[in-house]
Amino acid sequence: MSTVAPPRPEAVPEIEPESNGLVASFNSVDTVLEAVRVLRSGGIERIDVHSPHPIHGLDDALGLKGSPLPWGAIAGAAIGLGSGIWMAWWMNAVDYPFIISGKPLFSIIPSLPIAFELAILFAAFAVFGGAIAFGGMPKLANQKFRIPSFARATDDRYVLAVDSRDKCFDLVGTRALLDEVGGEGVTDIPPVATSEKRIPRTVWMAAAVLCVLALVPAVLIAKARNSTSTKPRLSFVSDMDHQPKFKPQTTNSFFPDGRSMRPQVEGTVARDDLREDDQYYLGRNSGHGGLAANAAEKDSDGWVTAFPLTVDESLIRRGRERYQIFCATCHGQGGDGDGLVTLRALELEQGTWVKPTSLHAEPIRGQPVGRLFNSISNGVRKMPGYASQIPVRDRWGIVAYVRALQRTRAATSADVPSEILPNMRELN
């Protein structure tokens, strides 16, 4: 079966097989732009202009459409963003759910940094790969580089190239057109030799050798994981791997008791930790045991009743300041147990909130100062201890201030200095 090929229409030119196209040099921006316009109005589309600097208006003149690269960047960013959030969710809420301070297992906000980073990273990959792919790289040879005058495109000439694959390209006609628009040194782009189209054998061989070599570590790892050996493993920095030391919490035959950690010598005191004064440090008289952690003990249990330090105005002022920082949130500025935290907790009606004791309550007013001091230091039932946050002297300051607060409610005339007592009566 054979069909007779239709006669070629006039418009389709004979393409000379020895030519890849034509280049022509121009010595001004205006002439090259004009040449582009003339060629395009003649129907030629596959035109490229090589210039030592960017030319305004050239993209429009060439009819270049916007690059698809930004879309690639957006797609990469979207994938990165999605996978960042997915990763954070999967790790925190699925693979290793771990409640920290009652926070939700997954939340968008803490996942944003990683999602943001991945978005940037993936967008960069997309742009990098896209630029290479859209640029038609890698290219083994560029025939234009064979033309000596082409090099001036990086110096002082504007070089216009017409690709022979253009449907309106015609070696003779296009050459004449280029001459006409003022192109200098119109030259054929030489054809690509078949040898140049192929990747050289040596490159293939080198690539093959590299591929094989790249497998070696993987094979060695696979072998090591699937076989056993009686030899010790390779150790490059042996004094780091094998340190002559005893690890804590391990047995040790060196000491008779078999422990590698040594107990402290009896009576050891850390620097600045000598606290022999029980009244001052524990709020109780000596001989009533060590640390008084249990504040539910009876008041008769040796709590000091007098302050073991001088109470002056500066101590009370300091105590007031500390009280307002550490205690007022729960107990309220006036000590009635109506601090902001309390109000909020009651508003939320969680049902589990234990209301802070009013410091004006009769039992608290009757407590010895040592017991109040102990409540602050070690906490009471639901109330946490503040020993780690409030130094000893400040704790006594708070106790003094609490006493002053209590006085404001339960004061009697006996508390008022006799010289101002008459004035007070007058006021009432």
Ligand code: HEC
């Ligand atoms: C986080 C809230 C909170 C803070 C802060 C707080 N307390 Fe309390 N306090 C409580 C609660 C709750 C109770 C009642 C505990 C219970 O009955 O289980 C309590 C009880 C007390 C009592 C009564 C102890 C007893 O013997 O019954 C005293 C005294 C006291 N607090 C003093 C203080 C002082 C002084 C501070 C500041 C250093 C302070 N509290 C800070 C919540 C707090």
